[in-house]
Amino acid sequence: xxTISRAKEIRRxxxxxxxxxxxxxxxxxxxxxxxxxxxxxxxMRVDPSNPKKQGRDRFVLSxxxxxxxxxxxxxxxxxxxxxELLTLNKIGTHLPSHCNAVLTKGVDVSAGxxxxxxxxxxxxxxxxxxxxxxxxxxxxxxxxxxxEGQVWEAFMQAGFRQLDNLTVFIDNNGMQxxxxxxxxxRMEDFEAKMKAFxxxxxxxxxxxxxxxxxxxxxxxxxxxxxxxIIADTVKGKGVSFYEQMGVGNHSTNVTNEQLEKALAELx
Amino acid sequence: MExxxxxxxxxxxxxxxxxxxxxxxxxxxxxxxxxPLYEKFPNRCFDIGIAETNMxxxxxxxxxxxxIPFIHSFxxxxxxxxxxxxxxxxxxxxxxxxxxxxxxxxxxxANGGTHMSFEDVAAMRALPNMVVFEPVDSTxxxxxxxxxxxxxxxxxxxxxxxEVPDVFGSDYKFDLFKADTLTQGDDLTxxxxxxxxxxxxxxxxxxxxxxxxxxxxxxxxxxxxxxATVLESAKRTKKVLTVENANCIGGxxxxxxxxLSKELPTKCDYVAVNDELGEVGTTDELKIRYGLTLxxxxxxxxxxxxxx
Numbered sequence: 001x002x003t004i005s006r007a008k009e010i011r012r013x014x015x016x017x018x019x020x021x022x023x024x025x026x027x028x029x030x031x032x033x034x035x036x037x038x039x040x041x042x043x044m045r046v047d048p049s050n051p052k053k054q055g056r057d058r059f060v061l062s063x064x065x066x067x068x069x070x071x072x073x074x075x076x077x078x079x080x081x082x083x084e085l086l087t088l089n090k091i092g093t094h095l096p097s098h099c100n101a102v103l104t105k106g107v108d109v110s111a112g113x114x115x116x117x118x119x120x121x122x123x124x125x126x127x128x129x130x131x132x133x134x135x136x137x138x139x140x141x142x143x144x145x146x147x148e149g150q151v152w153e154a155f156m157q158a159g160f161r162q163l164d165n166l167t168v169f170i171d172n173n174g175m176q177x178x179x180x181x182x183x184x185x186r187m188e189d190f191e192a193k194m195k196a197f198x199x200x201x202x203x204x205x206x207x208x209x210x211x212x213x214x215x216x217x218x219x220x221x222x223x224x225x226x227x228x229i230i231a232d233t234v235k236g237k238g239v240s241f242y243e244q245m246g247v248g249n250h251s252t253n254v255t256n257e258q259l260e261k262a263l264a265e266l267x
Numbered sequence: 268m269e270x271x272x273x274x275x276x277x278x279x280x281x282x283x284x285x286x287x288x289x290x291x292x293x294x295x296x297x298x299x300x301x302x303p304l305y306e307k308f309p310n311r312c313f314d315i316g317i318a319e320t321n322m323x324x325x326x327x328x329x330x331x332x333x334x335i336p337f338i339h340s341f342x343x344x345x346x347x348x349x350x351x352x353x354x355x356x357x358x359x360x361x362x363x364x365x366x367x368x369x370x371x372x373x374x375x376x377a378n379g380g381t382h383m384s385f386e387d388v389a390a391m392r393a394l395p396n397m398v399v400f401e402p403v404d405s406t407x408x409x410x411x412x413x414x415x416x417x418x419x420x421x422x423x424x425x426x427x428x429x430e431v432p433d434v435f436g437s438d439y440k441f442d443l444f445k446a447d448t449l450t451q452g453d454d455l456t457x458x459x460x461x462x463x464x465x466x467x468x469x470x471x472x473x474x475x476x477x478x479x480x481x482x483x484x485x486x487x488x489x490x491x492x493x494x495a496t497v498l499e500s501a502k503r504t505k506k507v508l509t510v511e512n513a514n515c516i517g518g519x520x521x522x523x524x525x526x527l528s529k530e531l532p533t534k535c536d537y538v539a540v541n542d543e544l545g546e547v548g549t550t551d552e553l554k555i556r557y558g559l560t561l562x563x564x565x566x567x568x569x570x571x572x573x574x575x
Contacts, residue, residue, distance in 0.1 A: 060328075101331065102361050109331055110360035113351055116324045120356055123328020123336075130289070130310060131332065150352075153321035 003209045006076060007037035008266045011238045013072030015262050017085035017095070019254040024088065024097060026242055027235035027249030029069035031173040031206070032140055035231055036073040038212040039138060043220070048078040051105045055133040058124050060109040062117030062151075063142035063171060064098035070107065071095050079106035115148030117141075118168065122154045125166040125226075136220055140169045144176030146187050152197065158226045159198020166226040167219040168199070171206065173235040177250050194228040206231025239265055271300025271369070271428045273405035277412045278337065282308055285416060291326050291338045293319045299339040299369050300428060323349040326364045327356035335363060335416060341375070342368030342384035342425055346391055357421050358394045364421050366391075371401075371425040372512035373553035374462065375545060383545025384425075389517025391423040392490045398422040399490040400443065401461040404434045407487060410441035418443065425461070432465045434485075446493040448500075452480025455568055456500040459510040460486050460519050463538070466561040467510055473565060479572055492522045494530075501533045506571045508536050510564055515539035534574060536567050 001009070010033045018024035040046075045057045061070050068088060075085055080094075087093040094103045098112025109124065111117030121139035128135045145151060158166050170190055174181050181187060191201045200222045204211040212231070219227035236242030236249040239262045245252065254262070282288045282304065290312040296302045305312040315322040319340050326336035338345060346353070346368045357364045368387055370376075375383040391399045398420045402408035408426060415422050434449075441447075449464075450471045459467040464485055471481040482500045486493065501507050507527065511519040520537035527533045540557045554560050 100359075109328060110355070113355040116320075116327075116352055116356045119321045119324030119352075120328030120331070120360075122321075123325035123330075124332055125328075126313065126325065127289075127329040127332030127334050130334070150320050150324070153318040154324075157315060157318070157321060157325065 001041065003037045003041050006041050007034045007209070009076050010037055010069065010072045012263055012266050013075055013082070013085055014068045015239070015254050015259055017068050017071060017088040019256065019259040020086040021089045023253050024068055024251065025065045026252050026254060027175065028063060028142060028171070028173065029066045030237050030239065030242060031233040031235045032066055032069050032171050033238065034207045034209060035140065035169055035171070035212055036069055038209050039216060040073050040077055042213055043216050044138070046106065048106065051079060055135055057135050058108040058128070058137045060111060060117050060121035060124065060137065060139040061099050062111050062121065062139050063114070063145050064112030064117060067095065067097055067099045070099060071104065074104070074106040114142070114145045115150035118151050119154040121166065121168070122158050122163065125158065125163045126161065128165055129163070135165065137166045138169070139166070140171055143170055143172045143174065143181050143187055146170065147185050155194065155197040155199065162198070162224050163226045164223050167216065167229065168226065169229045169231050171233055172230055173233045175235045175247050175250065179247055190228070190230045194230070198225060199228040200225045201228045201230060203230045203232070206233035207237055268405045269300070269428070269430050270402070270405055270408060270426050273409050274426070275300045275303050277409045279304060279307055281412060281416055282311065285335065287333055287335045288416065289313065289329060289334045289336050291315055291322050291336055293317055293322045293340045293344065295340050298428065299367065301339055319344045319349050320352045323352035324356040327360055327362045330362035330364055335365070337365045337367060339367045339369065341378070341382050342371040342387045343382060346387040346423060347384055350390055354394055358396060362421070363419055365415060365424065366421065367424045367426065369426060369428045372462070372540070373550050373557060373559065374427045374512070376550050376553065377547050379547035380545035385514040385540045385545065386517070387423070387425055388489055388511070388513045388519065389521065392517060392522065396420050397490060398488065400488050401425045402487060403461060403464040403485055404431055406433060406435040406439055407441060410439065411443060411487070414441070414443040427462060431462070434464050434468065443488055444491060444493065446496040447485045447487065448496065449483040449485055450481055452482045453503050454480045455572060456482045456484065456504040456507040457510060457564070457568065458484045458486050458497065458507065458519065458523055460489055462512045463510045463559060463564070466564055469561055470564045470568060474568055479568070481568070486519060489519050489522055492526060494526055497523060497526055498531055501527055501531055506534050508538065508564070508568055508571055510538040512559060513539060515541055534571065536571055538564050538567055
């Protein structure tokens with residue numbers, strides 16, 4: 001599948017699964033759909049039929065509340081059946097709102113308490129380097145999430161230890177629950193900050209598939225430093241009325257009517 | 268022997284046998300005793316810097332890769348500051364990490380209240396699947412570590428760093444999940460963990476001379492509690508005193524009282540910190556300050572015996 005079709009399918013799956021429960025983390029899931037589509041289509045060395053395969057690349061969704069985006073991606077790539085998406089957040093599900101590696105095929109690390117996932121990703125990268133298995137570790141951190149101090153502890157560790165097997169995306173959608181990020185606690189300039197913490201930095205439009213693809217290729221080949229891909233994104237991207245909703249789209253309804261309208265836009 | 272020396276020597280052996288064991292510190296490797304391991308295993312030891320929460324989640328990430336991480340700091344920094352990281356990155360994620368909190372309670376001495384953890388037992392006990400272990404001496408610690416490596420659960424070890432008196436001899440057989448009965452008696456059960464054990468041994472001798480026969484139990488593993496041993500003893504003695512270097516809320520006393528109140532209501536009392544904060548002093552002075560002395564153990568024991 002081409003990445004454009006893949007991203008559309010991922011967005012359709014996100015909305016279908018959230019619709020099955022009625023409400024969920026719509027905005028921050030849609031904002032990373034393009035990154036996930038390109039990452040899993042072109043770069044992640046994983047095997048849906050053997051999700052625990054040794055030496056596979058690992059993905060850590062540090063902004064764990066975007067679980068529906070990762071589930072949609074894993075489903076799209078055949079890790080589990082589409083029917084499972086409709087169990088999101090229902091009691092006993094394998095798909096809880098925040099990622100749980102114990103429950104979900106293809107999820108490598110549990111995350112959801114913000115700031116911890118990226119530290120775990122650093123641990124995964126250290127362990128992979130120790131094992132010498134050549135895996136590459138990818139993680140997505142939210143721009144709001146970087147307000148957690150632990151994120152910077154993790155970044156400085158990755159930079160100091162020159163973890164060039166680690167690529168971190170910052171999903172820079174500019175919004176958090178209470179307001180736009182710049183009004184709550186401005187975190188820019190990400191490039192300057194990440195450089196200062198020992199990262200190679202690349203800034204891209206997080207919805208431009210060629211730019212995403214090129215950035216990941218560069219990140220993988222870059223030696224001696226971890227790479228930060230600062231991805232400027234739009235919260236709710238791909239569905240006009242969720243984009244227009246702005247801050248309110250963080251956790252919001254997906255009614256049957258909204259789903260129908262959204263799916264029409266995502267054909 | 269110093270606890271930290273016994274710890275490092277045992278871990279060095281285990282690291283030779285098991286390549287998955289890795290060591291993480293937060294700028295207290297020398298204090299916690301792991302320093303020598305950095306020379307022997309430079310690739311498997313990681314001083315993360317003064318960042319305990321980061322160390323905790325990094326260890327959990329390494330565990331997802333098959334590593335068996337041991338993380339170290341003073342008890343409050345590795346079991347209080349890091350509580351959410353332990354709860355989510357380790358426990359919720361079902362990762363096995365061994366958390367080593369050194370100088371718990373009055374062992375903190377001159378580092379004082381900021382560094383003194385009386386609540387770590389209660390906090391760690393409240394986490395599902397967590398094993399809470401508090402060694403008495405270097406012999407017990409040395410025998411426990413191989414079993415801790417084999418145990419699939421996350422484990423919290425609260426231990427002194429420096430010299431402690433020996434309680435167990437070379438013939439000691441250790442089982443992580445089985446309490447040790449040190450003296451047998453039918454008049455009073457004393458259940459003790461860690462630092463206060465030698466005083467309890469003395470107390471049992473003194474009380475014996477007074478005609479009170481103590482069934483003295485060392486509860487080295489506070490969670491999971493060896494329920495059978497507690498119940499058997501409480502049934503015989505009908506009176507139970509717990510002794511610990513921790514808060515009276517949620518620790519060993521809590522564990523024993525929770526069990527007995529449901530299974531076998533029994534008259535209990537405790538020697539523990541009476542819901543207070545830490546402060547500076549020598550360990551011996553602090554034992555007096557918080558009422559954790561031999562005299563206090565004897566006083567509470569005699570009072571329990573007097574009660575009908």
